[in-house]
Amino acid sequence: MAEAKVESLTDNEWSGGAFPYAVGHRKLGMWLFIMSDSLTFCALLIGYSFARASSENWPTPFPFYPSIVFSSVMTLVLLSSSLTMVFAVSASSRGRKSAARKWIFATMFFGAAFIVLHLIEWGHLMDEGLYINGLPDEWAERWPGSTSLFGSAFFGITGLHMFHVFTGLCYLGVIAARIKKFTHEDVETSGLYWHFVDLVWMFVFPLIYLMSVDFTPH
Amino acid sequence: MEQSKEKEQLIMNGILALLAVGALAVAGWTAVVNQFKGGIDDLFLILVCLLGALLFAINPLIWAYNNGWISNPFAGDKAGEEATEVMEHAHGGSNRENVIIWGALLFLTAIEVFLAYIHLDQTLMLIILMGLSIIKAALIVAYFMHMKFEKLSFILTIVPILVVLLCLFAILFPDSFRIRSQRQQSTVSQQQH
Numbered sequence: 001m002a003e004a005k006v007e008s009l010t011d012n013e014w015s016g017g018a019f020p021y022a023v024g025h026r027k028l029g030m031w032l033f034i035m036s037d038s039l040t041f042c043a044l045l046i047g048y049s050f051a052r053a054s055s056e057n058w059p060t061p062f063p064f065y066p067s068i069v070f071s072s073v074m075t076l077v078l079l080s081s082s083l084t085m086v087f088a089v090s091a092s093s094r095g096r097k098s099a100a101r102k103w104i105f106a107t108m109f110f111g112a113a114f115i116v117l118h119l120i121e122w123g124h125l126m127d128e129g130l131y132i133n134g135l136p137d138e139w140a141e142r143w144p145g146s147t148s149l150f151g152s153a154f155f156g157i158t159g160l161h162m163f164h165v166f167t168g169l170c171y172l173g174v175i176a177a178r179i180k181k182f183t184h185e186d187v188e189t190s191g192l193y194w195h196f197v198d199l200v201w202m203f204v205f206p207l208i209y210l211m212s213v214d215f216t217p218h
Numbered sequence: 219m220e221q222s223k224e225k226e227q228l229i230m231n232g233i234l235a236l237l238a239v240g241a242l243a244v245a246g247w248t249a250v251v252n253q254f255k256g257g258i259d260d261l262f263l264i265l266v267c268l269l270g271a272l273l274f275a276i277n278p279l280i281w282a283y284n285n286g287w288i289s290n291p292f293a294g295d296k297a298g299e300e301a302t303e304v305m306e307h308a309h310g311g312s313n314r315e316n317v318i319i320w321g322a323l324l325f326l327t328a329i330e331v332f333l334a335y336i337h338l339d340q341t342l343m344l345i346i347l348m349g350l351s352i353i354k355a356a357l358i359v360a361y362f363m364h365m366k367f368e369k370l371s372f373i374l375t376i377v378p379i380l381v382v383l384l385c386l387f388a389i390l391f392p393d394s395f396r397i398r399s400q401r402q403q404s405t406v407s408q409q410q411h
Contacts, residue, residue, distance in 0.1 A: 021372035035380050039387075046387045054394035056401070068331065075327050083320045086362050090313060188364075195362045202354045205327075206347040210334040 030189045034196045037164075041200050044160065045207055048153040056145035059135065060212045070121040071209045074114050075201065078165075081110030082198045085191045092187040097179050100187060104176040107194065111169050118162055122155075130154070154208060161204055164197045231278040238274035241267045262389065269382055276374055319361045326350050 021028060052058045062068055088103030129136030132155045134148050168190075175182060175190045245267035252260050282288045330350055333343065360366040365373060 021375065022369040023372055031376055035376065035383075038380065039383060042384050042387050046391060050391060050394045053391070054397040054401075056398070064335075068334070072327070072331055076324065079320060079323050079327070082358065082362050083316060086316045087313065090316075192363055195358055198362075199355050199358045202351050202358070206330055206334075206351055210330055210347060211340070211344065213334045215335075215337070 024185045026185055026189050027192070030192045034192065037196065038200070041157075041160070041203070044157050045203060048157060048207070051149045051153060055147060055149065057143045058212075059139045059143045059146050059150050061139055061142075061214050062209055062212050063214050066124050067121065068209060068213060070117055070124075071205055074117050074121075075205050077110050077114045077117065078198050078201050081107045081114070082195055084110065085194045089188050089191040092179075092184050095184075101176050101179045104172050104179070104187075104190075108169055108172050108176070111165055111172070111194075115162060115165055115169075118158065122158075125154075132156070157204055157208060161197070161200055164200070168194050168197050227281065231281045234274050235278040238271045238278070241271035241274060245271065258392065269378070273378065280371075316361060319357055323354055323357060326354050 023031075062071075084103050084106040088100045088107060091097075091103055092100035128138075130139075130151050132151050135146060135150060139150075140146065171190050171193060175187060179187070245264045248260060248263050248267070279288070330347055333346060338346075365377070
């Protein structure tokens with residue numbers, strides 16, 4: 001009955017149907033948020049590339065272990081969390097809410113693993129002396145003319161991304177805790193947010209890590 | 219009532235079609251008269267005009283298609299495919315399909331990490347890495363975020379405008395090379411004094 005009503009509302013865009021996109025208002029709102037947030041990340045990444053291209057020298061300090069191994073495993077973890085989130089949404093679309101909750105918990109586990117791995121990776125770099133406003137002395141000698149912009153760009157971009165992952169964990173936690181009261185559209189919307197966080201990492205990982213690989217053996 | 223609505227549609231689509239043709243004319247005029255003497259600036263103007271023409275033309279084209287005046291040249295005999303797509307619409311892709319996409323994403327990531335360890339020119343590597351990343355992003359948006367299974371009007375609202383906005387950021391980028399060369403010139407002139 002309700003579906004037939006929605007069908008008639010979406011029938012004709014020109015006659016002012018209530019759902020001209022055949023998408024609910026929550027999902028449309030999430031898509032608009034994703035658009036604006038992708039502009040935020042694009043601005044940061046372009047700003048980082050700008051600073052890098054206009055600098056005389058830019059450190060390329062990431063060794064195979066720990067940095068590249070950790071970031072590759074983090075990519076694997078985040079992609080897997082996206083897959084479990086897809087399963088959660090597909091279970092929810094079939095009305096199997098407790099299965100959807102289990103898949104959301106799996107997603108949250110992978111998301112938490114991502115944050116833990118990332119913090120360990122940050123710890124490695126901080127031990128070497130990299131901070132948001134300073135380079136390690138050793139790096140400044142190896143790459144003369146490089147500035148503390150490296151640390152600002154690195155911690156700024158990965159930090160904002162990590163904050164998004166953390167926000168996503170809270171969001172998914174609320175959805176999973178009260179999944180009986182939420183509709184399928186709510187679960188789908190949280191899935192959209194989570195996939196977006198994954199998508200951003202697909203650009204952060206090559207630009208920040210893979211473009212700064214250290215070839216020289218220690 | 220019905221007649222006046224049809225008249226309104228005819229007028230609105232006529233205006234949009236005229237705007238599309240106008241944008242195409244500006245693009246063509248720029249290409250013929252300036253002959254790309256302005257370099258990137260001309261290219262940018264032409265691209266913006268073409269994008270504008272595309273955005274204006276979408277509605278008249280859909281309208282004409284719905285009225286049966288034009289047919290989709292790529293349609294072929296896809297009736298069977300469309301039927302399965304309609305069936306899948308409610309649930310998005312199957313789980314098997316999603317696992318395959320996941321595998322493809324992991325494979326592309328592995329290629330990226332491998333490429334990072336081949337000594338390539340930085341610009342070439344940046345282009346390859348960004349190309350692969352855009353493919354990965356498209357896979358995520360299309361399958362994981364179900365964009366492929368949304369209504370066409372929704373896709374046309376979200377995707378083109380996002381691409382245009384993201385490209386607009388890149389306009390500033392060439393300035394970075396100018397800053398770099400200016401800095402080098404100023405250090406050279408300081409050493410001469």
